[in-house]
Amino acid sequence: MxxxxxxxxxxxxxxxxxxxxxxxxxxxxxxxxxWRIFTGSESLDFVDVDDNIDLxxxxxxxxxxxxxxSVLESPIDSEWERVPGEDTFVAIKTE
Numbered sequence: 001m002x003x004x005x006x007x008x009x010x011x012x013x014x015x016x017x018x019x020x021x022x023x024x025x026x027x028x029x030x031x032x033x034x035w036r037i038f039t040g041s042e043s044l045d046f047v048d049v050d051d052n053i054d055l056x057x058x059x060x061x062x063x064x065x066x067x068x069x070s071v072l073e074s075p076i077d078s079e080w081e082r083v084p085g086e087d088t089f090v091a092i093k094t095e
Contacts, residue, residue, distance in 0.1 A: 002072040006035035006058050009042055012065070013056055019065045022089075023079040033058055034076055037068070 011017040020040025027034040035058065038047070046052050062069050067087035071080045079092035 001062065001069065002033060002058055004033040004058055005031045005055050006033050006037055006061060007053055008037040008056050008061055009039060009047070009053050011039050011042065011052075012037060012061065013054070016064070018082065019061070019068050020082045021080070022068065022071070024074055024076050026076055033072075035072070037061060040081065 008019075009017075012019060017039040019037055022035060022037045024034045025036065042052075058072070062072075067082070067089070071078070071089050074080070074091075080089040081092050082089050
């Protein structure tokens with residue numbers, strides 16, 4: 001299991017929503033995994049409010065939504081989207 005921290009929306013951690021979209025970027029600090037995790041239905045206005053996103057242990061996100069563990073070893077610049085109604089993710093191709 002990958003260890004470290006990630007940024008995630010409180011909709012996942014506090015409201016129990018499933019992860020719908022996640023991407024990995026270059027980490028901002030040593031404990032940061034670079035993962036940014038969303039439900040996929042947040043508006044830009046929601047994401048722009050600092051109180052709606054927080055730093056969490058990746059292990060706590062996995063406890064809430066174990067399906068994400070299958071993609072966590074993906075490299076920086078990876079993007080994943082949940083297949084609707086399933087516990088699998090598909091890579092999003094970026095150019």
